[in-house]
Amino acid sequence: MTGAADNTPAIELRGLRKVxxxxxxxxxxxxxxxxVVHRGEVFGLLGPNGAGKTTTVEICEGLTVPxxxxxxxxxxxxxxxxxxxxxARIGVCLQETKFHENANVRExxxxxxxxxxxxxxxxxxxxxxxxxxxxxxxxxxLSGGQRQRxxxxxxxxxxxxxxxxxxxxxxxxxxxxxxxxxxxxxxxxGGGTVLLTTHYMDEAQQLCDRVAIVDRGxxxxxxxxxxxxxxxxxxxxVIIDSVQSPSDEELLAVPEVxxxxxxxxxxxxxxxxxxxxxxxxxxxxxxxxxxIDGLSTRHATLEDVFVHLTGRQLREGEEA
Amino acid sequence: xxxxxxxxxxxTAFVEFWRSPAAVFWTYGFPLMMAVVLGFAFQxxxxxxxxIAIVDVPGASAMYAxxxxxxxxxxxxxxxxxxxxxxxxxxxxLLIKYDQDGPxxxxxxxxxxxxxxxxxxxxxLSDAGEGGIETVRAEVEDRPGSRYIDFLIPGLIGLNLMGAxxxxxxxxxxxxxxxxxxxxxxxxxxxxxxxxxxxxLGRSILVIPEALVIMLFGVLLxxxxxxxxxxxxxxxxxxxxxxxxxxxxxxxxxxxTIETIGGLMNAVQLPMWILGGxxxxxxxxxxxVRWVAECxxxxxxxxxxxxxxxxxxSLLDVWLPLTALAAGGxxxxxxxxxxxxxx
Numbered sequence: 001m002t003g004a005a006d007n008t009p010a011i012e013l014r015g016l017r018k019v020x021x022x023x024x025x026x027x028x029x030x031x032x033x034x035x036v037v038h039r040g041e042v043f044g045l046l047g048p049n050g051a052g053k054t055t056t057v058e059i060c061e062g063l064t065v066p067x068x069x070x071x072x073x074x075x076x077x078x079x080x081x082x083x084x085x086x087x088a089r090i091g092v093c094l095q096e097t098k099f100h101e102n103a104n105v106r107e108x109x110x111x112x113x114x115x116x117x118x119x120x121x122x123x124x125x126x127x128x129x130x131x132x133x134x135x136x137x138x139x140x141x142l143s144g145g146q147r148q149r150x151x152x153x154x155x156x157x158x159x160x161x162x163x164x165x166x167x168x169x170x171x172x173x174x175x176x177x178x179x180x181x182x183x184x185x186x187x188x189x190g191g192g193t194v195l196l197t198t199h200y201m202d203e204a205q206q207l208c209d210r211v212a213i214v215d216r217g218x219x220x221x222x223x224x225x226x227x228x229x230x231x232x233x234x235x236x237x238v239i240i241d242s243v244q245s246p247s248d249e250e251l252l253a254v255p256e257v258x259x260x261x262x263x264x265x266x267x268x269x270x271x272x273x274x275x276x277x278x279x280x281x282x283x284x285x286x287x288x289x290x291x292i293d294g295l296s297t298r299h300a301t302l303e304d305v306f307v308h309l310t311g312r313q314l315r316e317g318e319e320a
Numbered sequence: 321x322x323x324x325x326x327x328x329x330x331x332t333a334f335v336e337f338w339r340s341p342a343a344v345f346w347t348y349g350f351p352l353m354m355a356v357v358l359g360f361a362f363q364x365x366x367x368x369x370x371x372i373a374i375v376d377v378p379g380a381s382a383m384y385a386x387x388x389x390x391x392x393x394x395x396x397x398x399x400x401x402x403x404x405x406x407x408x409x410x411x412x413x414l415l416i417k418y419d420q421d422g423p424x425x426x427x428x429x430x431x432x433x434x435x436x437x438x439x440x441x442x443x444x445l446s447d448a449g450e451g452g453i454e455t456v457r458a459e460v461e462d463r464p465g466s467r468y469i470d471f472l473i474p475g476l477i478g479l480n481l482m483g484a485x486x487x488x489x490x491x492x493x494x495x496x497x498x499x500x501x502x503x504x505x506x507x508x509x510x511x512x513x514x515x516x517x518x519x520x521l522g523r524s525i526l527v528i529p530e531a532l533v534i535m536l537f538g539v540l541l542x543x544x545x546x547x548x549x550x551x552x553x554x555x556x557x558x559x560x561x562x563x564x565x566x567x568x569x570x571x572x573x574x575x576x577t578i579e580t581i582g583g584l585m586n587a588v589q590l591p592m593w594i595l596g597g598x599x600x601x602x603x604x605x606x607x608x609v610r611w612v613a614e615c616x617x618x619x620x621x622x623x624x625x626x627x628x629x630x631x632x633x634s635l636l637d638v639w640l641p642l643t644a645l646a647a648g649g650x651x652x653x654x655x656x657x658x659x660x661x662x663x
Contacts, residue, residue, distance in 0.1 A: 061507050063663065084509050092507040098499035102339035103332055114328035115508040138339070158508070 008075030010162050010193040011037035011060055016069035018055050018217075029055040030066070031217035039161075042184060042194040044208035046201065046302060048312075052217040053197040054095060057166050060195065061092050074161055088116060091155030093148075095166040099139050105150055106135040109157060116158035125153040129183055145176025152183055163187060165196040169203060181207055201302040213306055220309050228305045234258040234272045237304075238281065241266050241294035246284055254280050265293075321513050329510075329518025330525070337488065337526055347488070348530055351480045355534055358476075359469050359542050369394045370437045373403045375417040383416060383423060390444040393437070413437040470545065473538030474625035475598035477531045478560065482592060482618050484530055485564025486571065486585055488523045493572035494581040497663065506662035516657055520565045527561035528554075535629070547632035555635070555642055556628060560621040563645045566652030567617070573656040592618040620645055 016033040019026055030052045037043040045053045058064040059071060062078045074089055076082040099108045109122045126132045129149035134142065142150065148168060155163055165184070169177040184194055184207055198204055204211050205225045213221040213228070221228055229235055234256070245251075245267055248260045256277045259270040271277040274297045285292055306312075337343050369392050374380050376397045387395040398406060400417070407415045407426065414427040414437035425441060427434040496502050505515060535553070538544035546553075571588060575581040595602055595609065596618030605613055613619050620641040627633035 063503060063507060087507060087509045090507070092504065094500055094504055094507075096500055097504045099501060100332055100336045102336045107332060107335060111328045111332050112505075112508060114322075114325045115505075115510040117509070154504070 008072065009036050010039045010041075010074060011035065011043075011195060012070070012072040013056070013060070014070040016056065016059060016066050016071065018052075018059065018064065018066050028217055030059070033069070033214070033218055035212060035219060035222075037193060037195055039193050040188070040191060041209040042188050042196065042207055044204040044211040045195065045197040045214055046199070046204045046211050046306070047197075047214035048199060051214045053214055054166055055217075056214070057164055057195065057197055061090065061164055062086065088158060089161045091158060091160035091163045093151045093155045093163070093165045093168055095170075097151055099147075099150065099154075101139050104136050104138050105131055105142070108139075108150065109153060112154040113157045119158040120156060122157070125157050128156055128186065129153040130179065143176070145172050145179065148172060148176065148180060149183065152180065156187065161193060163192055163194045165194060167197055167199070169198070169200065177203070201306075204302055211302065213302070213309065215306075215310050221305065225302055228302060229300045232270075232300050232304060232308055234270045235300045236271045236274050236277075237298050237300065238269045238271055238274065238277060239266060239294075239296045239298070240269070240285075240292055242285070242290055242292050244288070244290045246288050246290060250284060250288075251281075254284060257281070321511065321517060325510055325514040326518040326521060329515055330522035333492070333519050333522030334525065336492070337523075343488075347480075347484045347526070348533060351476060351483075351530070351534055352537060355473065355476055355537055356541075358472055359538075367392070370414075370433050370440060371396075371412045372414040372416065372437055372441065373398045373406050373412040375400050375403045375415065377418050380416075380418065386444055386448045387416075387441065390440060392440055393444070414441060416441070469538070469542045470630060471601070471626070472599070473534065473542065473544045474629050475596075475622050476538075477534050477557070477625055478596065478618050478622040479593070479598045480534060481527055481531055481557065481560040481621060482564045482589065482596075484527050485523065485561050486568035486589065488526065489519060489565045489568035490572040490575075490581050490585050491578070492523075493519065493569065494575050494578055497572075497576065497661075498578065500663075503663045512657055512660055516569060516653065516660065520562070520569060520653065523565050523568075524558065524561045527565075528557055531557040531561070544629065546629050548628035548637075549634045552633060552635040552638050552642075553625065553628045556621065556624045556638065559642050559646045559649070560617075560624075563617050563621070563649035563652070566649035566656070569656040570652040570659075573659040574661050592616050595619070597622045617645055617648060 013033055013035040016030050016035075017028075018030040019028050021027075033052065033056060035056075045056060047053050055064060059066050060073055062073075062083060065079070071078060073086050076086050078086065103111070105126070106122060109125055113119065113122055113125075120128075123132075126135055129152055131146060131149055131153065134146055137146075139147070152165070152168065155165075163184075168184075169180055172180070181203070184196070188194060196207070208225060210222065210224055211228060212219045221231070223231070243265055245265075248262075251257055251260050251267070251269065254277060256272040257269050258272060261268040261270075269277075269281075278297075282292075337347075371394045372387065373396050374384050374387065376399055380397065384395060384397050387393050396406075396412075403412075403415050403417070406412045407428070410428075413433040414425060417424050417426055425438060427438055493502075535546075539546050567588065568585070571584045572581055575584060591612065595605070595613040596616050597603075597613065598618070602610070602613040602619060624633075624638045624641050624645075627638055
């Protein structure tokens with residue numbers, strides 16, 4: 001994978017803005033978004049539905065024209081007589097695409113392959129997404145996971161330097177998701193760059209080298225998943241179900257307890273480390289003779305980062 | 321335009337159609353069924369006999385004998401109650417009953433066969449009674465080439481070129497737009513011209529066998545004559561198909577929903593269904609309606625096909641309408657290219 005502009009970032013977005021107008025109503029989808037994606041990384045745009053992820057990706061793909069801002073894809077710009085050059089170098093997997101119902105997998109891939117001057121063979125693409133034994137199956141007989149892998153295969157046919165995956169695993173079962181993750185990792189191992197959107201934190205944590213958390217059309221945090229989680233005051237949570245729990249003051253006096261949150265009879269304590277906090281905490285409950293009905297601990301996730309930054313749940317805005 | 325891409329798009333369009341049983345039926349099966357049904361409906365020949373009944377009373381047997389001797393009547397002798405029922409249900413067109421003054425004809429004059437039955441019965445009675453009115457000779461026009469079915473078959477070919485050409489392209493393009501497939505193709509280095517040319521090619525190829533099937537069917541089953549040039553007929557089909565796929569493409573170039581394209585296509589097709597000269601000759605129309613008819617591509621496709629099939633037209637006779645149709649298709653294609661939206 002070589003190109004004239006290999007030293008430039010894969011994606012550069014500066015001051016991106018897009019407003020959708022419907023009658024008198026205006027929806028600001030992207031509001032001054034800045035982003036740089038480096039070559040060779042898997043970059044995740046993480047955020048709730050309606051945060052502007054898809055609009056951002058579609059602007060990068062040349063499907064949507066921004067109202068303001070600068071876009072550079074592999075060092076090139078859309079609508080600058082470079083469209084064909086960009087399209088020949090990117091692979092796109094849209095959020096939802098239905099291919100020809102009656103065409104089989106191989107025929108769909110052959111059609112897409114014909115658009116590219118150079119690239120992978122249809123057989124290679126089939127092997128990349130492990131659909132060899134489904135090559136003669138028609139669209140309607142494929143499962144959701146197989147359809148999605150076919151969509152990714154069509155995106156890989158031009159041997160792209162940059163791959164866009166918009167919510168690639170939404171609605172898939174865990175096994176299909178893991179299969180797709182493997183396809184993405186293999187592609188990255190071959191030197192490719194990926195921009196992916198998701199509202200699954202585990203997907204972002206598993207797959208992405210860096211993540212940007214997007215909310216209301218702007219990037220509110222950016223970094224590796226580990227960095228973002230470290231940015232929280234503390235990285236661990238102790239969750240206790242108890243009817244007569246000690247008071248907040250007593251709980252905050254326990255070493256390394258940073259915050260206390262109550263959800264009815266459930267206590268969620270943000271703590272710096274579990275092993276140093278738990279013994280004195282249990283002693284406190286014993287001293288008060290407060291029975292514990294349930295106890296669990298967990299490590300912070302990107303979702304906690306999101307909640308911390310916005311005060312809202314990641315899936316709150318999710319449409320049915 | 322890269323031929324490789326055009327070929328693949330055409331191939332996919334072709335396969336997509338060919339593997340969809342419903343589409344194949346509505347394109348090939350349905351017009352054939354229509355040709356069969358209409359052919360039977362307008363089959364020249366002896367009209368079917370008219371059924372009548374006579375109430376079975378003493379003395380009715382002479383009447384029965386007279387009516388039975390009448391060629392175009394079928395007669396049954398029934399008890400009074402049953403005879404009334406038969407008339408009421410429309411199983412017989414006329415009933416002969418008796419009262420003090422003799423025979424009485426009873427029928428429902430709103431039924432078309434009733435008047436015919438009455439005339440036939442009256443004639444039979446007067447023939448039998450007074451020794452005869454002179455027999456009226458009738459002639460039936462049934463020579464091949466001037467029957468209604470001969471007029472109809474070329475029209476049906478034209479109508480199907482229109483239907484399959486426009487719906488096939490228009491509906492499918494919008495469907496592909498709705499399911500995001502067009503956007504997906506847009507983000508590849510495929511060009512508009514390659515995509516549209518391929519799509520039109522795939523679809524135009526499909527209309528050729530369809531038209532040939534109807535033509536062959538008319539010639540073999542209904543004895544519709546084929547008197548003109550084969551080349552001219554073939555070109556009429558190919559160019560007609562191209563024109564209508566071009567129109568379909570233009571209709572679909574911007575429509576975003578299936579409902580829009582459905583309405584748009586119906587709006588474009590309706591005047592052609594009515595005035596395009598498929599079911600009746602639009603040459604008889606007068607004034608502005610005639611001008612409209614003359615502007616419809618279907619009029620010229622039908623006329624060309626009739627010239628070639630029924631009037632021994634050669635390519636020299638039909639080159640003008642064919643050139644105009646081809647040019648019209650090209651204009652539609654060009655406009656569709658300019659207006660086309662991927663998403």
